Amino acid sequence: MKPGNYYVRKQDAGIQLLAWLKVSLKLDGGSCNQLIAAGCIFIDKKQVRDPKLQLKGGARVFLKPSPKPLKTNKKKAEARVVIAMPEIIYFDDDIAIVEKPSGLTTVHHAQDKKEFSERDRKFLPSTLQDILPDILSVHTKKKVPFVRAVHRLDKETSGVLVFSLNKKAESSLGKQMREKKFTRRYIALVRGQIENQEIRSILVRDRGDGRRGSSLKDPDGELAVTHVKKIESLGDISVVECELETGRTHQVRIHLGESNAPLCGEKIYDRPINGRPKPDPSGIDRIALHACYLSLEHPTSGKVMSWKSSIPHDMQGVIERFREKNKAPE
Known part of the structure; x- marks a missing residue:
């Protein structure tokens, strides 16, 4: 998943931020927490640092570039497609x-x-x-x-x-x-x-x-x-x-x-x-x-x-x- 704007689908409403990132970005939990802690995640233009935040359908998720390289979780091959905004x-x-x-x-x-x-x-x-x-x-x-x-x-x-x-x-x-x-x-x-x-x-x-x-x-x-x-x-x-x-x-x-x-x-x-x-x-x-x-x-x-x-x-x-x-x- 590249830095940029992404969209939370209606059917994903209610999913916690950490879970959405893990599935969407194909990363392990540690890497997703790293992104959150580093302030790389913005939802509807507001920086968020709560991994348990429940997402709303239609929300705009902006991902800033990570300050450190992240490892892709190859086990998430079945991950759902994330729609660019x-x-x-x-x-x-x-x-x-x-x-x-x-x-x-x-x-x-x-x-x-x-x-x-x-x-x-x-x-x-x-x-x-x-x-x-x-x-x-x-x-x-x-x-x-x-x-x-x-x-x-x-x-x-x-x-x-x-x-x-x-x-x-x-x-x-x-x-x-x-x-x-x-x-x-x-x-x-x-x-x-x-x-x-x-x-x-x-x-x-x-x-x-x-x-x-x-x-x-x-x-x-x-x-x-x-x-x-x-x-x-x-x-x-x-x-x-x-x-x-x-x-x-x-x-x-x-x-x-x-x-x-x-x-x-x-x-x-x-x-x-x-x-x-x-x-x-x-x-x-x-x-x-x-x-x-x-x-x-x-x-x-x-x-x-x-x-x-x-x-x-x-x-x-x-x-x-x-x-x-x-x-x-x-």
Whole structure:
């Protein structure tokens, strides 16, 4: 578990701090007590030193770097997943702009829920839409009863999303999405080189090998348009910006993969039909795609608003490594 912000899930409410740290950080009790005693644990911005403190669902846990190295408890392999804390960039009575961390699902698809009974749905992993009401209530100091995702990011994709906080806003933002009034841009790390271009294709559920992809034959496919701009060439990888004209499932991932420049970290759309994956020199352990810019009309005021998000540390680390690798000798 790295230093930073983390979130206590509803189902973990009532667990004592020491027990939560042991399970979440995969550390032994002595190391967890060391963190607590050293003042490394903050809950909702308050430093805590009581290992028996009972945690509340929705609490923000901030972990400072430990002054001493800690040993991982390998026996805790079954430890539950700790969700990195989403960041609230902006909110008002109508919308919330959130920066989603990689590894957190935006919202369960309706089809996913249909595959489980009502009882079993309770055990599905929490999504950003599930946990957001609790996080927003900390900011607003009141209950937030209505939160709906207007669009989605893939689980491994990080970046900016908008959520509606009432039905009127949901309707307005949904209409804007359909009328293509949103501006959405992504920063991506891709394998190899790619030139500036507009990629336009018809996307289908099965391109011929069980994967989504482009087809010229399927009349039931959906038009997808992505504008690609090269930002930086770094030898074996490139940094590109992708602006969506349409918002189809896995659109950026598919279009880059079919252009022989699959995303770094991509494990599905990284090969031609029945072909081998293109080698990935990045070493990144997730899809290197980040939603860096979002613009829309506010559902009440009508004012055009926009938000930016910086490249996350894991992607920036890959960029710095390849810059150093490709630096000309002095």
